Amino acid sequence: MTERSHAAPALWRHPEFRRGAREMTGVALGISAWGVVAGVAMANSSLGAFWAVVMSLVVFSGTGQIASLPLITGGAPLWVIWAAVVCVNLRFVIFSLQWRPYWVHLPLRWRLTVAYFCADLNYFTFVRRFPKPEPAPEQWPYFWGGMAVNWGSWQLSSLLGIALANHVPPQWGLSFAGTTALLALTYTMVSDRATWLAAAVAACAAVAAFALPLRLNVLVAIAAAVAVGVVLDHVAPKPRRAEVAR
C-alpha cells in the first residue's frame, strides 16, 4: 500500500469507502440511540454541558465515558477513574490482536490513527467483510467509510443528547435500540454449533457474574466462551466440519 492511497481525496471516491459506509448505516440507528443516552448521562452528571461536549469529542469511547461519570461525580482519585476506563476497555485489547494482521504493516502514525478510531462496531462489520486475516488494498477505504458513519452518528447524537438532556423521557427506552442493534450483530456472528454454544455460555456467565464491579462480567464471559470454544475445537472439529463441507 503506497502513501498516496492514504490521501483523503482518493479515499472518498473509492467504492469500498461507500460500501463501508453503507454497511455501517444499518447499525447507525443503534449507535445514535446510545449516543443520545451517553450525551444525556454526561450532561446530567457533575461534568456540566461544556465538559460533556469536550469529553465526547476527545475521548471517543462510549463505555469509558459512561463508566467514568459516577467516579468523577463522586470525586474519586485520578488513578481509580483511569483504572475503571482500562477495565471497560479491556475487550479492545483482545480485538487489537485480531486487528493486528490487517494493520501491522502500516507506518506508526497510521496505526495510531486507526487505534484511536477502531471502535467495536467497525470491528464487527470489518471482519465480516474481510474474514481472512491478511492485508488488502480495499481495507483502508472500507475502514474509513464505516468509520465516517460511526464517528459522525456517534458524535452528532451525543451532542444532541447533551443538548436535550432534560427532555428525553426515560420510558422511551432509547438505550434498547442500541441493545437490539447489538443483538442483530450477534446473530450475524453465530453460524454453527460451536458459536451458538459459546454465545449461550457467554450469556449465562455475563448474567451470573453481573455483580462484579466495572463491567468485569464481560471479561468473565469472554474467558468462559473462549474456554468452551477451545475445548469444542479440539474435541469435535473434524466430523462437524466434514458434515458442513458435504
Add this chain to the structure above:
Amino acid sequence: MSAVELVIVIVGMTAITLLTRGFFFLQRSQLPVPAWLTEGLRYAPLAAMVAIVAPEIVMSQGQLIGTWKDARLYGAAAATAWFFWRRDMFGTIVAGMAVLLALRLALGW
C-alpha cells in the same frame, strides 16, 4: 473537580482508549501469544457482544427479572424474529423498538 483536573482526566482517558485499542498492533514485534489462545480468541468478540446484550434484556437493577410483564423480553423476541425473517439490521432495530414502546406506553410493562 477543577478544570485542570478535568483536562488531566480526559487526556488520560483518551490515551487509555488509544493504547487499549491498539495494544497488539502499535508495536511491530509480535508479542508471545500461544496459538491455541489466538484460535480461541476468535470467540471473544462474539462473547463480548453477548455479555453486553444479555444483561440488558433479562436483568434490571442487578437482578434477573422475575416477571413476564417486561417489555424488553418481547422487544428482543420481535427483533430476533425480524432478523431471522429478513436479515436486515435497520428493520430489526425498528421492530424491537416498536414492540417495546407499544407495550411500555399501552400496558405500562
